[in-house]
Amino acid sequence: MAIFFPLESFLPETGYDLLPFDFTRLDSGEYLLINLSGEFLRLEADIFEAFTRKVLTPNSNQYWNLNAKHFLRDSSNKGTSEELLASKYRTKKSFIEGFTKLHIFVTSIRCNQSCQYCQVSRHNESDGESSDMSLEVLHKSIDLMLKNPSRNVTMEFQGGESLLRFDLVKEGVLYTKRCNEAIGKHVNFVICTNLTLLSDDHLAFFKEHNVQISASLDGPAKLHNKNRPISGSDAYSTVVRNIRRSQEALGSDAVSALMTTSRESLKYPKEIVDEYLSLGLRSLFVRELNPYGYALKTKQIIGYSIDDFIEFYKKILPYIIQVNRNGSTFAESYITLILTKILTPWPVGFVDLQSPAGAGMGVVVYNYDGDVYASDESRMLAEMGDTSFRLGNVLDDSYEDIFFGETMQNIALVNCNEALAGCSDCVYHTYCGADPVRNYATQKDFYGYRPASDFCYKNLSIIKYAFKLISASNHDADLYRIIWSWITRGDVNQMDNKRYRN
Numbered sequence: 001m002a003i004f005f006p007l008e009s010f011l012p013e014t015g016y017d018l019l020p021f022d023f024t025r026l027d028s029g030e031y032l033l034i035n036l037s038g039e040f041l042r043l044e045a046d047i048f049e050a051f052t053r054k055v056l057t058p059n060s061n062q063y064w065n066l067n068a069k070h071f072l073r074d075s076s077n078k079g080t081s082e083e084l085l086a087s088k089y090r091t092k093k094s095f096i097e098g099f100t101k102l103h104i105f106v107t108s109i110r111c112n113q114s115c116q117y118c119q120v121s122r123h124n125e126s127d128g129e130s131s132d133m134s135l136e137v138l139h140k141s142i143d144l145m146l147k148n149p150s151r152n153v154t155m156e157f158q159g160g161e162s163l164l165r166f167d168l169v170k171e172g173v174l175y176t177k178r179c180n181e182a183i184g185k186h187v188n189f190v191i192c193t194n195l196t197l198l199s200d201d202h203l204a205f206f207k208e209h210n211v212q213i214s215a216s217l218d219g220p221a222k223l224h225n226k227n228r229p230i231s232g233s234d235a236y237s238t239v240v241r242n243i244r245r246s247q248e249a250l251g252s253d254a255v256s257a258l259m260t261t262s263r264e265s266l267k268y269p270k271e272i273v274d275e276y277l278s279l280g281l282r283s284l285f286v287r288e289l290n291p292y293g294y295a296l297k298t299k300q301i302i303g304y305s306i307d308d309f310i311e312f313y314k315k316i317l318p319y320i321i322q323v324n325r326n327g328s329t330f331a332e333s334y335i336t337l338i339l340t341k342i343l344t345p346w347p348v349g350f351v352d353l354q355s356p357a358g359a360g361m362g363v364v365v366y367n368y369d370g371d372v373y374a375s376d377e378s379r380m381l382a383e384m385g386d387t388s389f390r391l392g393n394v395l396d397d398s399y400e401d402i403f404f405g406e407t408m409q410n411i412a413l414v415n416c417n418e419a420l421a422g423c424s425d426c427v428y429h430t431y432c433g434a435d436p437v438r439n440y441a442t443q444k445d446f447y448g449y450r451p452a453s454d455f456c457y458k459n460l461s462i463i464k465y466a467f468k469l470i471s472a473s474n475h476d477a478d479l480y481r482i483i484w485s486w487i488t489r490g491d492v493n494q495m496d497n498k499r500y501r502n
């Protein structure tokens with residue numbers, strides 16, 4: 001006598017519905033399916049056809065993978081599948097909660113360096129205080145930041161060179177702390193600096209108030225000094241010495257560095273990584289030139305095509321992987337963001353890769369003159385004479401005028417890639433973002449035209465590359481550990497091969 005019902009009794013009633021997803025045919029002939037929550041599956045062509053014709057039977061693994069990842073709904077999960085999918089979607093989009101989180105303060109537009117690619121059209125160091133933020137503007141800008149509904153905000157000082165007016169940085173931190181006593185937000189403080197003016201007093205203040213340092217380092221001496229010259233001094237030696245001093249004073253996690261890729265940088269992929277490693281830095285953000293400021297004026301001399309950049313990127317990344325295989329934990333930040341989007345349920349909170357776009361909703365810039373911009377790139381455009389993304393002025397406008405005014409509403413019309421032609425049916429849009437400011441800067445159109453967009457081309461290339469790495473990691477345990485050490489910021493030598501495998 002049978003004790004259990006036969007297996008068929010536990011299978012769902014025949015028939016299933018498809019849940020929303022995008023798909024593309026890969027060069028291998030397989031199909032890649034990605035849904036709203038970022039779950040993905042690769043299917044052989046015959047399975048894909050059976051699935052979409054709704055004749056795939058529940059006897060196969062693929063059926064249950066499709067079920068578990070919310071590509072189909074049947075009698076076994078009716079009602080719950082949509083709820084689970086919605087819950088995962090909410091988690092992916094949770095960066096929207098609380099509204100704008102990154103608040104950038106341009107306390108001075110003056111700078112002591114003359115970088116070839118400067119994106120902000122800096123003013124000379126000797127220019128007067130008309131290029132610096134007044135105390136009134138600083139205080140009113142902080143009041144706006146603290147009025148923001150987010151419980152967690154980052155206050156970032158930028159320039160120009162922010163240490164030229166350390167008194168304003170100091171006042172910014174102290175005023176924020178005083179006003180925040182009654183409000184109770186969690187405020188992270190970050191200073192972006194070229195580190196050439198660093199003093200012991202600065203370090204003592206940063207240590208006391210937990211201010212993190214974001215420095216600029218383009219690579220070895222000959223490259224850094226060419227890209228970021230400083231009159232009468234060796235910029236490279238100064239910045240390297242001061243990165244070390246900062247690490248000693250604040251701890252290595254409190255100091256990070258950014259590089260910008262110039263035409264000259266393309267010659268040195270390995271040397272750039274080695275330079276970062278020699279300073280004990282654990283990651284590198286390979287950033288291309290932005291189409292703003294001096295970078296636009298000097299494009300003929302220091303610029304390159306997007307294909308050149310992708311080629312460079314595909315040289316630097318395998319070298320970084322090899323460095324990890326040799327036992328040093330070291331990540332490239334952009335691909336880490338994309339891998340995190342693909343392989344985890346979490347949002348990454350990176351304003352350049354979000355939908356809705358970061359402009360205004362994820363980031364806001366308080367300029368030295370009181371004008372408020374929707375992003376760093378928006379104020380760079382303004383320095384070039386185009387104030388299309390100016391949200392208002394802290395001296396004249398209210399919080400509501402600035403964050404819900406006409407400019408912000410115009411941005412909101414085009415800030416979701418789910419609703420943009422080209423992106424809405426792009427299989428990768430869940431992992432990508434919208435960038436109306438760059439669309440406008442490069443194509444004179446907030447909406448943008450994807451087939452001619454470098455932003456699109458770059459993201460498409462890097463997302464496809466990320467999928468190749470994920471695929472290769474299925475047969476390469478070291479690569480698997482490396483990918484997860486990047487995502488979890490763990491030590492590559494301590495990663496467990498099986499722990500994260502699904």
Ligand code: SF4
Pocket residue numbers: 417422423424426427428429430432433450455456457459460
């Ligand atoms: S920008 Fe390009 S890669 Fe990104 S979602 Fe749109 S079409 Fe896809």
